[in-house]
Amino acid sequence: MKRRILSLLLLLTMLLTVVPTNTALAEDNLQLGQETISEWTYGDLIIGDTYGIYPASWYNKGMQKPITHGQFRTLISGFRYKMINTDRIIDEHDVTLKLSANNKKMTVKEALEILYSLVSSYEFDGDIGIKENGNAVDFMTSHGIYTGKGGEQALDDKCSVEQACVIATRLVTYIYDVLDAASKGFLWEINSAGNTVYLLGSIHVADYDIYPFSNKMLEAFASADALGVEVDILNPSLDTTEMLLNYGFYTDGSTLKDHVSEETYELVVELGEMIGLSEDLVSIYKPWLLYLTFDVMASINPESDEALSTAAALGIDTKFLVDAYMKDKPIIELEGADYQYNMLNSFSEELQELLLQTSIYALLEVSEEGAGDNSNFLSKALDYWKMGDVESFLKITSSSTDLDDQLELTDEDKKIQELFDEYYDKMITQRDKGMANKIDQMLKEEGNNTYFVVVGSAHYISDYSVLDMLEEMGYEINQIK
Numbered sequence: 001m002k003r004r005i006l007s008l009l010l011l012l013t014m015l016l017t018v019v020p021t022n023t024a025l026a027e028d029n030l031q032l033g034q035e036t037i038s039e040w041t042y043g044d045l046i047i048g049d050t051y052g053i054y055p056a057s058w059y060n061k062g063m064q065k066p067i068t069h070g071q072f073r074t075l076i077s078g079f080r081y082k083m084i085n086t087d088r089i090i091d092e093h094d095v096t097l098k099l100s101a102n103n104k105k106m107t108v109k110e111a112l113e114i115l116y117s118l119v120s121s122y123e124f125d126g127d128i129g130i131k132e133n134g135n136a137v138d139f140m141t142s143h144g145i146y147t148g149k150g151g152e153q154a155l156d157d158k159c160s161v162e163q164a165c166v167i168a169t170r171l172v173t174y175i176y177d178v179l180d181a182a183s184k185g186f187l188w189e190i191n192s193a194g195n196t197v198y199l200l201g202s203i204h205v206a207d208y209d210i211y212p213f214s215n216k217m218l219e220a221f222a223s224a225d226a227l228g229v230e231v232d233i234l235n236p237s238l239d240t241t242e243m244l245l246n247y248g249f250y251t252d253g254s255t256l257k258d259h260v261s262e263e264t265y266e267l268v269v270e271l272g273e274m275i276g277l278s279e280d281l282v283s284i285y286k287p288w289l290l291y292l293t294f295d296v297m298a299s300i301n302p303e304s305d306e307a308l309s310t311a312a313a314l315g316i317d318t319k320f321l322v323d324a325y326m327k328d329k330p331i332i333e334l335e336g337a338d339y340q341y342n343m344l345n346s347f348s349e350e351l352q353e354l355l356l357q358t359s360i361y362a363l364l365e366v367s368e369e370g371a372g373d374n375s376n377f378l379s380k381a382l383d384y385w386k387m388g389d390v391e392s393f394l395k396i397t398s399s400s401t402d403l404d405d406q407l408e409l410t411d412e413d414k415k416i417q418e419l420f421d422e423y424y425d426k427m428i429t430q431r432d433k434g435m436a437n438k439i440d441q442m443l444k445e446e447g448n449n450t451y452f453v454v455v456g457s458a459h460y461i462s463d464y465s466v467l468d469m470l471e472e473m474g475y476e477i478n479q480i481k
Helices: 002-016 024-030 039-051 056-060 069-084 108-120 136-142 161-178 215-223 240-247 262-274 287-300 305-313 316-326 337-345 349-369 373-387 390-396 411-443 466-472
Strands: 089-092 122-124 186-192 195-202 226-229 331-333 450-456 477-480
Touching: 039 161, 039 316, 069 108, 069 161, 108 122, 108 136, 108 161, 186 215, 186 411, 195 215, 195 316, 195 411, 215 450, 215 477, 226 316, 226 411, 240 337, 262 349, 287 305, 287 337, 287 349, 287 373, 316 331, 316 450, 337 411, 349 411, 373 390, 411 450, 411 466, 466 477
Parallel strands: 195 450, 226 331, 226 450
Antiparallel strands: 089 122, 186 195, 186 477
16 A cells, blocks of 8 residues: 555656756757757757757767768667667568768768668568669658758768758658657647647656657647647746745755654665765755655666756657747746746645655665666656557556555555645646646637647546546547547
């Protein structure tokens, strides 16, 4: 009983709250300047960054320079992985990928031919348009993978790093689309009085494997007049440092030691040392902020701060925020950072310590064994998200904690149940009501408006969710797969 509730507390948080972690990768994407990449590549490289087929470090080495053989081999390796990850390959034929002599830079045409040869070596369980006696240029141009227009290099030009990355990115997108292998996500549509709201469930930390997204999802976003999110974490005016100081740290002269048990405090200090946080630092953290920090680390099992930053930047809501900024699409906050921090800070001290304890044990488990329940759960959640499998996702996030079938309840069981009820009310029930009311307002606005609303998946998929509340208001909701 206790373990079941404690595990659920950990798992729900990453699906319900925009974690206050570093989104540097996404911010860097927004700030790519013309000195780094050509303007015509912006849209494609923002997409390519989410595929993981080339390292982000290339931006610092000169994307407009001719691509080296070593870089192209790296790109081919990343491309191969994405092809395998379609799960649609039924056979693979041997192929020799011929690179030009080491002292000769490859042309755009040569890059097209090598990638075409690689794709032709795979036998997929669907038709991707490879024709007998076909050639690379015809295939690439007929499917919009290479155009030679709008700033792209000519076929005989020395292929730049950015041109190669753009071609590989577009080729990945095309193949996933034509094979229907792209992530379907948890997506719903509501239409009312000329207004349309698309509802997408997010997972706030993710990996490269969930990209690309389906055309249906991307088209829904493209059609929207505005993007709705819990918190606009990329807003340059958002001072999360000041908010964290106000809500997440003790400023009254007390320390963590004054608010948690001696056992919990000693565990925090021990774990802090393991991850490079001094006792002086962790002692001024409030338990809820330490809980969030440890919970994310236990879920991702990062090898470095960069890995943690990348996982946050690849979060589904972050991806759409980046796109919205790139396309000057208005952004609407359903809650805002101040609301979320205040909500977390309102947890009772008993609940905060319980959450902190669960995250400590989860992170210690990861440190000792290399993987824990959280990281396994996240992997499953992302897999179900890719497939659009709402039913399976609901099973692993079920909030059922009914104890009526228990013959005897210990005092500890009863106390944990009370704390879980507090958590569920503040983290889910109250917030779901607010979100449902905001979406109801969107659907009742005058005129013909379209919104794309991305919030944590568990707000849409739970025992009594935002969707249930909207259905009670009389709206018909259709899932898009």
